[in-house]
Every structure is written in C-alpha cells, then in structure tokens.
Amino acid sequence: MDRLSSYITLASRKTILLVTATLITLTLIFTFSASIRESSIQLWQQQQLDSQRNNDCIANTATVHELPVEKLKWDQCLSPTSERETYLSIVIVSRMDDYAGNQHHRLQNFIDSAYLLAEHSQTTIELLIVEWNPPSDRRRVVDSFRFRHSNYLTYRVITVPNGIHEALPNRGNSPLHEFEGKNVGIRFARGEFIVCTNQDDIWSHNFLNAVKSRVFEKNVIYLQRQDHHNIHDPLPPSIVRLPAFADDDVLFNACKLGDQDWGHYQLPKPLKVTTENILKVADQAGDFTMAHRETWKVPRGYREAGGVAWMDIEFICTAAWTFDIPVVYDENGFACHQDHQNIWEFNTEQHTDNKDIDMGEIMRKEKIYMNEEGKWALQDVDIWDLKLECQEFQGGLCW
Structure with missing residues (x-):
C-alpha cells in the first residue's frame, strides 16, 4: 500500500x-x-x-492636410530648389467643386499624361498643382486622384486657403483665381523650364520629342497653335474626346499631331508679334505658355487683376513688347485639349475688364501693364501665418 x-x-x-x-x-x-x-x-x-x-508616398491622404506642420519641413516643401535637378515644372490650378464642368476624369487623364511624359522621356519632371480655395465639404486633390510612382516624376500640391483667397481682388465672386494661382506655381517651381497649362490638356508626341531633344532655351516664350475649345463635331486634331480614366495606350496615342524623328525635334524661328497677329499667336495661351524659370520673372508673371480670362494674352503682350522677349509659336502643337462645353464664355462677370487696354499702346511702349515688384505670387502675404499648405511626394501606394 x-x-x-x-x-x-x-x-x-x-x-x-x-x-x-x-x-x-x-x-x-x-x-x-x-x-x-x-x-x-x-x-x-x-x-x-x-x-x-x-516623400515616397502619403499613407493617409484623407487627413494629411490636418497633420501638424513643422516650419522647416514646410519651408523645404516650398523651396524652389531640391536635391535633384528638375528639367520641367508643369503648373496647373484646380479645386474640387467641379467648377469647370465635369472636370474630374479630365484631371485624372491630365495627371496620367504627365506620368507618361516623364516615363517616355526619362526626364526629371515635377507636376505642381496649385489647389485654390478648397471647398470645406469636398475631398482634397491629393485624396481624390491616382498619382502613380515614377523615378522621373515628383508631385507637389500647394494649397491656397480661403483666408488668402478672400484677401485678394475678385471679379464676379469667382471661387478660383487661375492666373494668381499660376503665379504661385511659377514662384515655387523647381524646373529649369516652367509650362503653365490647364487640367483639361494632355501632352502630344511633339512635346515629348521636344523635351527629349532639349530644344528649349532661356529668354524665349514658347507658345503653340491649338484649336478653339468651342469647336465640336467633327473634332479638329488638337481637340480630343477621351473616355473617363483612359488606359495608357489610348491616352498616349490620343494626341500625336504628327510623325516624329525622335530626339531631333525642330522648333520654328521666333516670330515678330504685332497687333495684327497677337490674337492668333496668343489664342489659347492659357493651355500652353512655357519659358525658362528666370524668363517668367522678367514680366513678373501674369498681371493679378482678380479675373479668370484674358491675362494669358496680356502676358504675351508684355513679354514681347515691353521686354522684347522673343516668342516661338509652334504650329505643330504641344498639347491637345479634352473636349467639353466651354463654360467660361457664359461667366462674363468673372472676366478681367480689359476694355480700356489698347494693345497698340503696349506695343509702342507707351503703357506698361504688370505687377509691382514684390507684390505678386503672394510675396507680400504671410503665407505661413495664413496657412498655405504644401505636400511633396513621389506617388504610389503605401502598402
């Protein structure tokens, strides 16, 4: 037991x-x-x-604008220089209230066209979007579109808040100032060359070839021929009708505008701008005006008058006649415009009042129309205190 x-x-x-x-x-x-x-x-x-x-990507695009901002990082984002040299800055102005009429898929096509330009040219490019006066009840640009990663393309979104918008002159209570916004882009752009364009455009094979061929020079204004936007069926070559969210092949080949001898693009000689040809040469200049970054600063950007039309033509008058900057006008075309109804012509109360401006007086150097030194592109505004925002990223997803 x-x-x-x-x-x-x-x-x-x-x-x-x-x-x-x-x-x-x-x-x-x-x-x-x-x-x-x-x-x-x-x-x-x-x-x-x-x-x-x-700057690889933004993990939470919905709240990135609500995060605390370090002054040093903010200054770095707005710096017109970076660690790597940038050949081209593409500047547009936009906001998310569909102010241009069914704009959202056209803006996505535009962003993708910039991506394709960078990838095919293998050129360092930045897409600089100035988000103007963002509506409080809408998502921000960075949270609404696809920004694909490319080793050649950097994205920056500079957001001008309502407080700054309300402090500026404004004709017709416009929610967006296109030319003031483009001036902000010009001020902070990092590219050797800066092209100011609109969110409705896509790049042509001509522009891709010109970028690859490095044909652009300092102290020159570059313009292109583009058909009027109010022309519809049958569409002329520089007005294209793309599906929403077109795939890369469709998007890349939608705006050829001619056969290419790749790497050997030829620009025309500068032309003499006169009162007889200014309306042809500068017509649709809002969709494409390009110059070296220092050349843009000579006429001090677009004159800031609070309107949404005509300042692109006036800029060409000032550059060509007040400062004798040569103008190259390419008939072949560097961009195509995505077809849509032209709503600007119906908002005449928002147009800049130019009825008293005589272009002959500018050509004869009798009158000058331009911004005051240090008083354009928000240079006379405390942009830190008034909460101007800046995000810089390379695109792609944070998985």
Missing part, C-alpha cells in the same frame, strides 16, 4: 511538473509572439513614417 501511494505521489508530481512546464512554455510563446507582433506593427509604422519623410 505504501509503495502504491509512493507511485501515485510520484505520478502526481510528474503531472504537476509537466503541466507547469507546459504553462510556462505557452506563456513564453504567447509573450514572444506578442512581442514579435508589436515589433512588426512598430516596424510597419516606422516604415510608413520613413516613407512619408522620404
């Missing part, structure tokens, strides 16, 4: 030890697993932060 009791006691002890060892092992496994899981989460979070610091 004593021997049996000893066996039972020994067995009980072994069982207790086994159970204890099992519990200890399970506890260690659980603790180790939790530690690994926590470390993995911390590593993922750190990768997201590092990704954003390195």
